[in-house]
Structures are given as structure tokens and as C-alpha cells.
Amino acid sequence: MTQNASPPPKLILRFTIIGLVIAILATAFAYVGGWLDPGRLTPDRMINTLEDNAGVHEGYRRNHAKGYCVVGSFESNGNAESLSRATVFETGRVSPLIGRLAIPGGDPHANDGMPPIRSFALQFQLPNDEQWRTAMNAMPVFPVSTPQAFWELLQASQPDPQTGKPDPAKMAAFFADHPETKPFLAWVKTARRSSSFVNVEYNSLDAFRFIDAGGTTHFVRWGLMPEAPFTPMTEAQKQDPDFLSRDLRERLDKGPQRWHLIVTVANPGDPTDDATLAWPADRRQIDAGIVTIDRAQDQADGPCRDINYDPLVLPDGIAGSDDPLLSARSAAYSESYNRRTREEAESATSSTQEPRS
Amino acid sequence: MNPRTAATFSLPARLLHWLMALMILTMLFVGVGMVATVSERHVWLVQLHKPLGIAILALVIVRLLVRWRYGTPALPADLPPWQRAAAHLSHWALYALMLAMPLIGWTMLSAGGYPVTLFTGVTLPDLVSPSPTLYSALRFAHTWLALSLFALILLHLAAALYHALIRRDGVLASMTRSRKQP
Ligand code: HEM
Numbered sequence: 001m002t003q004n005a006s007p008p009p010k011l012i013l014r015f016t017i018i019g020l021v022i023a024i025l026a027t028a029f030a031y032v033g034g035w036l037d038p039g040r041l042t043p044d045r046m047i048n049t050l051e052d053n054a055g056v057h058e059g060y061r062r063n064h065a066k067g068y069c070v071v072g073s074f075e076s077n078g079n080a081e082s083l084s085r086a087t088v089f090e091t092g093r094v095s096p097l098i099g100r101l102a103i104p105g106g107d108p109h110a111n112d113g114m115p116p117i118r119s120f121a122l123q124f125q126l127p128n129d130e131q132w133r134t135a136m137n138a139m140p141v142f143p144v145s146t147p148q149a150f151w152e153l154l155q156a157s158q159p160d161p162q163t164g165k166p167d168p169a170k171m172a173a174f175f176a177d178h179p180e181t182k183p184f185l186a187w188v189k190t191a192r193r194s195s196s197f198v199n200v201e202y203n204s205l206d207a208f209r210f211i212d213a214g215g216t217t218h219f220v221r222w223g224l225m226p227e228a229p230f231t232p233m234t235e236a237q238k239q240d241p242d243f244l245s246r247d248l249r250e251r252l253d254k255g256p257q258r259w260h261l262i263v264t265v266a267n268p269g270d271p272t273d274d275a276t277l278a279w280p281a282d283r284r285q286i287d288a289g290i291v292t293i294d295r296a297q298d299q300a301d302g303p304c305r306d307i308n309y310d311p312l313v314l315p316d317g318i319a320g321s322d323d324p325l326l327s328a329r330s331a332a333y334s335e336s337y338n339r340r341t342r343e344e345a346e347s348a349t350s351s352t353q354e355p356r357s
Numbered sequence: 358m359n360p361r362t363a364a365t366f367s368l369p370a371r372l373l374h375w376l377m378a379l380m381i382l383t384m385l386f387v388g389v390g391m392v393a394t395v396s397e398r399h400v401w402l403v404q405l406h407k408p409l410g411i412a413i414l415a416l417v418i419v420r421l422l423v424r425w426r427y428g429t430p431a432l433p434a435d436l437p438p439w440q441r442a443a444a445h446l447s448h449w450a451l452y453a454l455m456l457a458m459p460l461i462g463w464t465m466l467s468a469g470g471y472p473v474t475l476f477t478g479v480t481l482p483d484l485v486s487p488s489p490t491l492y493s494a495l496r497f498a499h500t501w502l503a504l505s506l507f508a509l510i511l512l513h514l515a516a517a518l519y520h521a522l523i524r525r526d527g528v529l530a531s532m533t534r535s536r537k538q539p
């Protein structure tokens with residue numbers, strides 16, 4: 001095998017062709033990766049905006065940063081078996097749970113009395129390495145229906161460095177531009193802050209699909225209905241920034257806390273891609289079983305710390321819907337998880353090198 | 358017998374080469390694309406990324422067996438030694454990355470406590486127990502080895518075109534043509 005003795009004709013053109021092929025491929029790669037497209041809403045930019053609003057609190061979730069791990073189980077009564085073939089709904093099956101009760105916002109030291117919302121995330125451990133993860137909020141509707149609008153809402157609510165509070169004019173302008181926020185705003189006006197994590201109703205807000213044994217799809221939303229009756233935050237609690245965890249420990253010391261897992265089935269034509277719209281109250285509701293929480297643990301060393309409650313980690317028999325928030329949540333939670341686990345890893349290595357007193 | 362086209366890769370090796378070239382380039386574009394959007398594309402690209410990546414893991418094992426069984430054609434005798442060394446080094450680096458990338462992807466998801474679901478109902482076993490330290494190291498490696506793999510593929514492509522257009526020595530043809538009858 002030998003090379004042709006003389007250089008090929010049109011040598012410059014030949015080198016140019018090689019260069020062009022490489023340049024085109026590299027440019028296409030950079031474009032797809034978002035590096036040439038500063039306007040694209042990437043998970044990175046979404047999380048940066050959350051950090052702009054609340055600061056960077058290393059190792060903590062970029063939203064719902066303040067929370068507590070809880071442990072318990074879900075016992076299925078079989079009522080949802082006809083809607084979903086997921087093993088979690090088999091009659092009598094008890095699935096271990098690792099959960100997290102939290103308040104929204106990126107500040108891990110926030111005052112529990114500030115937000116009107118509490119949140120409950122659950123991971124159901126199922127056979128064959130399957131899991132069902134869900135992150136629910138105690139509210140009837142979400143303020144916005146698209147990731148872009150959520151991003152704009154975060155930007156509008158960025159605290160003013162002077163006052164430490166969002167600029168009311170920016171907030172008003174955002175809500176005026178986004179009429180879909182009306183049901184949420186109407187709820188916020190009347191919402192009463194609860195005295196506890198355990199006496200409020202939590203809601204998946206996003207729609208999902210249940211797939212039954214025959215392969216038929218049913219659009220659903222789910223929620224948790226507490227057994228403990230609602231009571232509002234007391235005057236004494238207002239003075240205690242950590243009253244929710246105090247209350248949780250006191251109640252768990254007395255005994256396990258329970259919720260019913262309620263599945264709401266959509267009628268044909270109900271919106272499945274819009275978390276700002278509640279479904280009419282007369283929709284079929286199924287009580288699928290009981291969620292029991294036995295104990296709580298600090299999130300710093302609790303079993304929920306390193307869980308990403310990505311709403312699209314789902315078992316066979318449950319699937320996402322056409323709600324665009326689901327994809328955005330999956331992408332953004334992963335970026336938040338990447339950042340906080342990296343910070344955790346860094347602090348673990350630095351503390352073994354130079355132990356702090 | 359034409360000395361410049363005599364030695365070519367075996368048919369299984371050529372088929373695997375072009376199939377995997379397409380799959381790996383797809384994986385690289387899917388990978389950087391899916392972490393750069395919050396739109397619905399994110400979900401379906403992730404759903405494509407995991408099974409396609411595991412398929413690459415299976416194919417690279419077959420490919421190494423094929424290479425071991427059938428061997429490879431010799432490089433041109435007059436190739437400068439540094440180019441010969443670069444060719445061998447880059448080929449082994451490519452194999453190493455083809456093997457490492459999917460293994461890292463799988464281990465990384467296990468370390469992050471995620472179920473490694475390829476299709477609905479098909480979940481791979483965990484390779485390690487959950488660990489944020491391991492997850493974050495592997496997540497970092499997954500990105501930077503992927504970018505190294507892409508850079509290496511560009512270099513590989515440029516070298517192949519250099520052989521085809523400038524040296525015209527039959528090296529590219531050894532991967533595109535069947536063995537010529539004498
Ligand atoms: C595009 C819209 C949304 C974005 C960008 C977003 C962003 C985030 C982020 C970054 C986290 C922290 C994740 C982690 O580090 O593990 C989080 C947590 C959470 N989000 Fe969202 N979120 C969105 C919509 C929603 C919706 C619609 C709900 C309604 C149920 C929700 C409920 C929760 C809950 C309950 C948590 C806490 C999970 C936990 O305790 O670990 N989010 N969100």
C-alpha cells in the first residue's frame with residue numbers, strides 16, 4: 001500500500017471540504033446543546049433564576065428548600081386496580097414510603113408562616129425496582145400553565161434588594177399579562193394558613209394517565225385527603241418560624257398520621273394540559289388506600305435528602321399527560337439535584353480533609 | 358490484486374461500524390439536546406437516550422469480539438509513525454469511551470437512586486447503592502467524557518477524510534467497500 005506519489009489536484013479545495021464538514025457538525029452540536037441560543041429556556045436558566053431569587057444555599061433544593069423527611073407506607077384497598085395496572089394498587093399491597101413535607105421557596109431557613117402553601121412529596125417503593133414518585137402541593141390549582149410563564153413569574157417575583165420583597169408593580173404587570181393566573185389568585189385571597197402539615201389536602205395539580213390491565217388510558221389527578229381536621233395557624237405559631245416541624249414531631253409522638261389517596265378521573269374533554277384549571281367537582285373520585293406516616297427525620301441526614309421527586313419517575317400503569325409543566329419539572333428538578341449533590345459531595349470531601357469544630 | 362483496496366474490514370465489522378457511528382452521534386446530539394430544554398422534547402429524548410445507550414453497550418461488546426475474531430487490515434506501510442501511533446491510540450480511546458459512556462450512564466442513575474427504566478415495565482437492576490458523592494462524580498464524568506468522545510469523533514472523521522481526499526490511500530475504503538476478489 002503506497003500513497004500516490006504526487007499530491008492530488010485542487011489540494012486547497014480538498015482541505016476546505018474537510019474543514020467544512022467538521023465545522024458544520026460542530027456547529028450543529030453547539031446549536032442543539034443550546035450554546036448558540038441564549039433565548040432558549042433551559043433547565044440551567046430556570047434554576048439560575050430560582051437562585052437569583054433566593055440565593056445559593058449549598059446542598060439544598062433550589063425550590064421547596066425547607067422541609068422534613070418522613071417515613072411510612074401506603075396500603076392499597078384495590079379500588080384503583082380497575083383504572084391502573086400499577087402494582088402499587090393491588091388489593092392489600094403495602095408499599096414502603098419515603099416522603100418529604102416542605103414549604104415552597106428557595107430559602108431553607110424561611111419562616112413557616114410566610115407561604116400559604118405546604119407540599120408533600122412521596123416515593124413509593126414497588127417490586128422489581130419500580131418506583132412511583134410524586135410531588136404535591138396544598139392548593140387547588142397552579143398559578144401558570146407553561147414553563148415559560150413560570151419562568152416569567154419567577155423573574156417578576158425577584159426580591160427588590162432595597163425592600164427584600166418583590167416589586168408590586170412587576171407582579172401586577174405579570175398577573176395582568178397572564179389571565180390564566182386568575183383561579184390561583186382567587187384562591188390565594190381566601191386561603192388560610194394551616195396549623196400543621198398533616199391537616200391539609202395535597203394535590204398533584206398536573207394530570208397523569210392511568211393505564212389499566214386492558215391497556216385503556218384514563219386521565220387522572222390525585223391528591224391526599226387528611227384524616228386530621230383543618231385548623232388555621234394560631235397566634236402563638238406566628239411567633240415560631242419552625243412551627244410546622246414542631247407540630248409534626250408533637251403529632252407523630254402521639255401516633256401515626258394518615259391521609260386517603262384520592263384519584264379523580266377526568267371526563268372526556270376535561271383539560272389535561274393545563275394545571276391552572278380545576279376539574280368540575282362532580283368528577284368520579286376513588287379512595288385508593290391509606291398513606292400512613294410513622295416518623296419524621298431532619299432532612300440534613302434523612303432518607304429523603306438525596307431523592308429527586310421527579311414527577312415523571314413512574315411505574316408501569318402510570319404515565320405522564322400532555323401537561324407541559326411535567327417535562328419542565330423533570331428537567332429542572334434534575335438540574336437542581338445535580339447542583340445540590342455536587343455541593344454535598346464537595347462538602348463531604350472538604351470536611352474529611354479539614355474537620356470543622 | 359490492487360494493493361490499495363485489497364485489505365478491508367470484515368462485513369460484520371463494517372456493518373457494526375456504520376450502525377454504531379449513527380447511534381453514537383445520535384446519542385451525543387440527544388444528550389446535549391435533552392439537558393438544554395424544558396420543553397416536551399426533554400421527556401421523549403430522555404426516553405430515547407437510555408435504551409439507545411444500553412443498545413450501544415451491547416453492540417460494542419459484539420464489535421470487540423468481531424474485531425478479535427476477524428482482525429483489522431494493516432495501515433499503509435508508508436504512513437508516518439506519528440500518524441500510525443495516533444490512529445492506534447485514538448481507536449482504542451474510541452472503544453474505551455463507547456464502553457464507558459453507557460456504563461457510566463447506568464451506574465450514575467443507580468447512584469442517584471433512580472430506577473433505570475428503559476421502556477415501561479423494563480427496569481435494569483441497580484449497579485451500586487445510592488450515593489450522592491458517586492452520583493455527582495459520575496454525572497460530571499458523563500458530561501466531560503461525552504464531550505471528549507465528540508471531539509475524538511470529529512478528529513476521527515477529519516483523519517478519514519484526509520486519507521480519502523488527500524492521501525488517497527484506501528484507508529477510508531477499507532471501511533466502506535467489500536473485499537475485492539483478486
Ligand atoms: C415549571 C414549573 C416548575 C418548576 C420549574 C419547579 C421547580 C422546582 C424545583 C427546582 C424543585 C426542587 C427539586 C429538587 O432539588 O429535588 C421543586 C420542588 C418541588 N416542586 Fe416544583 N416546580 C414547578 C412546578 C411544580 C408544580 C406544578 C408542582 C405541583 C404539584 C410542584 C411541586 C413541587 C414540590 C412538592 C416540590 C418539593 C419536592 C421535595 O420535597 O423534594 N412544582 N420544584
Ligand code: HEM
Pocket residue numbers: 334335338381384385386387388389392406407408409410411413455458459460461462463466473499500503504506
Ligand atoms: C454511548 C452512550 C452515551 C452517550 C454518548 C451519552 C451522552 C450523553 C450526553 C452528551 C449527555 C448530556 C450531558 C451534559 O450536557 O451535561 C448525557 C446525559 C445523560 N445521560 Fe447519557 N450517554 C450515553 C449513555 C447513557 C446511558 C446508557 C444512560 C442511562 C441508562 C444515560 C443516561 C443519561 C442521563 C440520565 C443524562 C441526563 C442527566 C441529567 O438530567 O442531568 N446515558 N448523556
